[in-house]
Amino acid sequence: xxxxxxIKYISRYLGEELRKINNEDATAKEKIHRIVKTYFTMALxxxxxxxxxxxxxxxNREVFKNGCEGMICVSDFVTEIMIFFEEGVKSGELRDQDxxxxxxxxxxxxxxxxxxxxxxxxxxxxxxYIEDVSYNIYQALRAYxx
Amino acid sequence: xKTKLFWLxxxxxNGNAHSLLNYAxxxxxxxxxxxxxxxxxxxxxxLSSLVQNRxxxxxxxxxxxxxxxxxxxxxxxxxxxxxxxxxxxxxxTVGTCATFGGIFKDSPYHDSSGLLFLEEEPVTRFAHxxxxxxxxxxxxxxxxVLANTLYSVREEITVKMxxxxxxxxxxxxxxxxxxxxxxxxxxxxxKHTFGEREGCMFYDHGCQATxxxxxxxxxxxxxxxxxxxxxQPCMGCTEPHFPKRDLYNTKKNMGxxxxxxxxxxxxVYLTLTGVTKAFKIERFSQKIFDA
Numbered sequence: 001x002x003x004x005x006x007i008k009y010i011s012r013y014l015g016e017e018l019r020k021i022n023n024e025d026a027t028a029k030e031k032i033h034r035i036v037k038t039y040f041t042m043a044l045x046x047x048x049x050x051x052x053x054x055x056x057x058x059x060n061r062e063v064f065k066n067g068c069e070g071m072i073c074v075s076d077f078v079t080e081i082m083i084f085f086e087e088g089v090k091s092g093e094l095r096d097q098d099x100x101x102x103x104x105x106x107x108x109x110x111x112x113x114x115x116x117x118x119x120x121x122x123x124x125x126x127x128x129y130i131e132d133v134s135y136n137i138y139q140a141l142r143a144y145x146x
Numbered sequence: 147x148k149t150k151l152f153w154l155x156x157x158x159x160n161g162n163a164h165s166l167l168n169y170a171x172x173x174x175x176x177x178x179x180x181x182x183x184x185x186x187x188x189x190x191x192x193l194s195s196l197v198q199n200r201x202x203x204x205x206x207x208x209x210x211x212x213x214x215x216x217x218x219x220x221x222x223x224x225x226x227x228x229x230x231x232x233x234x235x236x237x238x239t240v241g242t243c244a245t246f247g248g249i250f251k252d253s254p255y256h257d258s259s260g261l262l263f264l265e266e267e268p269v270t271r272f273a274h275x276x277x278x279x280x281x282x283x284x285x286x287x288x289x290x291v292l293a294n295t296l297y298s299v300r301e302e303i304t305v306k307m308x309x310x311x312x313x314x315x316x317x318x319x320x321x322x323x324x325x326x327x328x329x330x331x332x333x334x335x336x337k338h339t340f341g342e343r344e345g346c347m348f349y350d351h352g353c354q355a356t357x358x359x360x361x362x363x364x365x366x367x368x369x370x371x372x373x374x375x376x377x378q379p380c381m382g383c384t385e386p387h388f389p390k391r392d393l394y395n396t397k398k399n400m401g402x403x404x405x406x407x408x409x410x411x412x413x414v415y416l417t418l419t420g421v422t423k424a425f426k427i428e429r430f431s432q433k434i435f436d437a
Contacts, residue, residue: 069424069425070420070421070423070424070425071420071423071424072420072421072424075416075417075420075421076417078420079413079416079417079420082400082401082402082416083412083413083416085399085400085402086399086400086402086412087399088400089399089400090399090404094400096398096399096400097400098400098401099400099401099402102400
């Protein structure tokens with residue numbers, strides 16, 4: 001029960017941050033940069049949040065079996081990511097593709113970087129990677145003609 | 147006393163004229179109404195005589211889109227409408243072409259549109275007639291919807307209308323209302339094969355029922371069926387932008403349908419579908435009717 005409430009709290013917090021970004025009058029490229037910055041900043045300033053997400057929620061799915069099926073407990077966060085993708089495709093800036101292909105690329109990449117940071121593998125501070133990571137994600141998601 | 151009807155055709159495929167012939171109560175209808183002209187039914191007058199001299203008439207029915215340079219019996223359709231408009235109690239646009247322009251708005255005729263609208267945009271040409279106009283959109287019209295609308299005029303019943311002059315009694319709800327596939331919609335199960343009874347066609351197969359105004363699943367066609375009941379997606383034929391392209395595919399952006407159920411905000415839709423997609427309902431993965 002507590003584990004479920006914690007992940008819902010974290011999802012809601014992240015969802016609210018992403019919602020602010022989604023509501024901005026900005027390009028998908030700019031939004032990607034802001035999402036990466038928000039995620040990495042959160043990992044640096046409130047590491048317990050992202051750590052819980054990566055090390056508890058994703059690694060112990062059996063604990064969240066009842067009442068947290070699928071993406072129910074992280075729907076606030078996932079909904080905002082979906083809206084970001086959908087609007088990016090609609091505007092012609094991002095390439096249309098399967099949602100999970102894009103989602104995995106974006107969030108898997110961010111999660112991987114934060115994990116490496118948590119394991120103290122990264123040679124630089126996490127925030128020094130914001131520019132390159134944002135650039136890489138945009139290049140991977142952009143429409144061919146952009 | 148019979149109510150006199152004049153069925154005037156603009157740019158049309160005759161689909162609505164045919165559709166009315168399928169009205170189950172058509173025999174009784176002809177006891178109550180009389181066509182002073184109909185393109186397929188013997189009537190008192192020829193079209194030529196009607197367009198030269200105005201004859202007594204209660205309701206002018208217009209089928210097909212209207213263009214300035216389109217003529218019937220050698221007279222411009224806009225002039226025929228102008229001739230009869232002052233005489234009649236009501237003007238009824240029959241079908242989506244007469245209401246919004248429909249497929250014929252793309253015809254080579256200049257200025258082709260519906261009587262009051264070109265898609266959603268008001269057309270000024272006959273704006274002064276708007277208080278007389280009732281619109282029964284559809285491609286084709288549902289015969290019962292047209293017949294009941296005409297009976298409302300005959301009986302002088304006040305008809306509540308939407309912003310496109312369509313009777314709310316038939317157009318206030320969406321075609322989704324009464325659809326037998328609603329359970330599949332609720333649990334986000336497509337798994338649809340055309341012609342089968344299982345699965346929702348909204349997610350992949352282009353069904354527009356959740357944002358199309360109409361009564362197709364409440365007042366069944368020929369009293370027995372509807373497009374969605376026989377495994378065809380709703381094509382949104384009553385709406386201003388009909389016909390869209392690629393009617394058998396749901397346009398999606400990164401997996402999210404571009405057109406969402408009427409009035410449902412995107413965040414609400416995504417949250418709800420995210421929840422329902424987390425569950426697998428065994429019943430909906432099996433054949434139900436032909437099991």
